[in-house]
Amino acid sequence: MSSRPTWVLVVETTQGIGQRKHGVARVLAHVxxxxxxxxxxxxxxARGYVPEHPSSPRRRRLLRTGDGFLLVVEGAWQTFASRFTVGELLADSDAPPAPRPQDGEPAQAEPPAEPDEPAEPASDPGEVDEDGVPVRPAWLGRRDLP
Incomplete structure (x- = not known):
């Protein structure tokens, strides 16, 4: 059984004014x-989005594009744009853990990751200086760290 894809909604908007104008991307939601x-x-x-700039909008146009929407807001002196896009989530380094299977659903067997043993047990600090700080850091020599 294939799971439903997760889509990420992103807004790329103009921030700052004058020569300090720059684009910033932000995730709005997951669907x-x-x-x-x-x-x-x-x-x-996109329809409800209120950008930081311009502070006194004169004209607001929302356009549908191939992958989302483009919001163009004209102010008294400058025009600002916000691009709304949708993309399928393929990887996330900070994703929450996968949900546990419900009763009655077969659990997918995954082999547990076997980390390498550290070179020295973490509970034994080894040689310490006069302040009690280990002379050799606990992480030094560990093969299970990147």
Whole structure:
């Protein structure tokens, strides 16, 4: 059984003014489901989005693009843009742990990772200086660390 893809909704917006203008990307939300469901949520987010600049907007235009939306806000002196995109999440270095299977669902067997043993047990600090600080750091020589 294949799980539903997770879509990430991202806004890239202009921050700062004048020569200090720069783009910043921020994740708005995650959507589990179809790409169409993710695009519908992205449109809802784009329609309600209020950018920091310009402080006195004169004109606001929301455009549909191939992968999302583009919000163009004209101010008294400058124009600012916010791009809303949807992308399928393929990897996340800080993802929460996978949910446990519910009763009745077969558990997927994964071999447990076997880390290498540290060169020295962490509980034995070895030689210490006059302040009680280990002379040799506990991580030095460990093969299970990157």
């Amino acid at each position: 589990a489901g179809s790409r169409e469901e993710a695009l519908a949520e992205l449109e809802r987010q």
